[in-house]
Amino acid sequence: MNSNTHNALEILQTALDYTFKNKELLTLALTHRSAARNHNQRLEFLGDAALGLIMAEILFQRFPESPEGELSQVRASLVNRSSLAAIARQLNLGTIIVLGLGEQKSGGQARDSILCDALEAILGALFLDGGIDACRACIYKLFASQLAPGCEQQLINSKDAKTRLQEIMQGRALSLPLYEVTDIRGDEHQQEFVVSCFIPLLKRAVTGQGRSRREAEQQAAQQALHILDILPGKPTD
Numbered sequence: 742m743n744s745n746t747h748n749a750l751e752i753l754q755t756a757l758d759y760t761f762k763n764k765e766l767l768t769l770a771l772t773h774r775s776a777a778r779n780h781n782q783r784l785e786f787l788g789d790a791a792l793g794l795i796m797a798e799i800l801f802q803r804f805p806e807s808p809e810g811e812l813s814q815v816r817a818s819l820v821n822r823s824s825l826a827a828i829a830r831q832l833n834l835g836t837i838i839v840l841g842l843g844e845q846k847s848g849g850q851a852r853d854s855i856l857c858d859a860l861e862a863i864l865g866a867l868f869l870d871g872g873i874d875a876c877r878a879c880i881y882k883l884f885a886s887q888l889a890p891g892c893e894q895q896l897i898n899s900k901d902a903k904t905r906l907q908e909i910m911q912g913r914a915l916s917l918p919l920y921e922v923t924d925i926r927g928d929e930h931q932q933e934f935v936v937s938c939f940i941p942l943l944k945r946a947v948t949g950q951g952r953s954r955r956e957a958e959q960q961a962a963q964q965a966l967h968i969l970d971i972l973p974g975k976p977t978d
Contacts, residue, residue, distance in 0.1 A: 749837045756832050757863070757879050761870050770862035771834070773855060775841030781862035782931060788865030795877050796820055799888065804896075814904075815896050819887055821959060822857045822951065828883050829856035834863075854933070854950070902962035906940070909969070915941045918965070920958045923948070936961045943968060 750767060754760050761767045766784070774780040796819060800812050807815075818824070829835070835850040838859050849855050868876040881888065887896070903918070910917050924935035934954050937946040938961035947968065949960025 746837065749833075753832060753834075753837065757867070758882050759867060759871060759875055759879055761866070763870050766866040766870050767863065770866040771837055771859060772839045773841065773844060773849065773859070775844040775849070776839045781859065784862035784865035784869075785858045786865070787868060788861035788863065791868045791873070791876050792820055792861060792864055792880060795873070795880050796884075798877075799881070803888075814901055817901055817959070818896070819884065822853050822956065823960075823963070825857040825860050826853035829860040832860070834859050902959050902966055906938075906962045906965055909966075910940060910942075913942075918962065920961065922954060922957075933957075938962055938965050940965055 750764070754767070769779065770781050770784050770788075772780050774782055793816070796816050797812070800807075800815055804812060804815070834856055838850055838855065840849045840855075844850075844855070864876055864879065867879055886892075906918050919939040921937050921939070922934055923937050926933045926935070931952075933950055933952060934957040935948060935950050936954065936957035937948050938958070939946045943965065947961055947964040949957045949962070949964055951957035951960050
């Protein structure tokens, strides 16, 4: 490990407010599958599960009156790919993720999917290294602004992209968005779904990608909302 990499990992641990006992776990969490046979996918699997559980616990305690559907919607808005990628960028993960040459040339260090997976892998590594309490403390830190006191109503009022897009269509008496799976990529245990979204207000379909059909549909709906938002006379929900 060169001095620059060592310094970057030290800065990252400071940002996480956690020092790894087993530094190899952190290095592995930052190694993409394009770079080595021993990569971060298994840690990403574990971190995804840990994040889902801990965030569910946080929201369960924060909103004692909210029904399951509402809690699920809030959790989805907090831990979706774009949200996790934004946190990864704040941590400058793109500068220290180890990528294969092909991914480097294609800009993999800036891709949401790679950044999101690396962040989840770090949480998986932290869970193994320090246990669930350390992982929980780190998640509280990473999501501090979203979970700050006083943000409860904003979280509860948040609507996922599909819901907002559907309400726009209904408000204009137009047909509802149509979602279609157009491609499924990758191995069975690491599939990526590609979904097209068709709405009357746009001349062509927009697409989204995700590790499940639901996530890909949300990404497609978000893309549609983004385009609608910049059109003249943008619709409102």
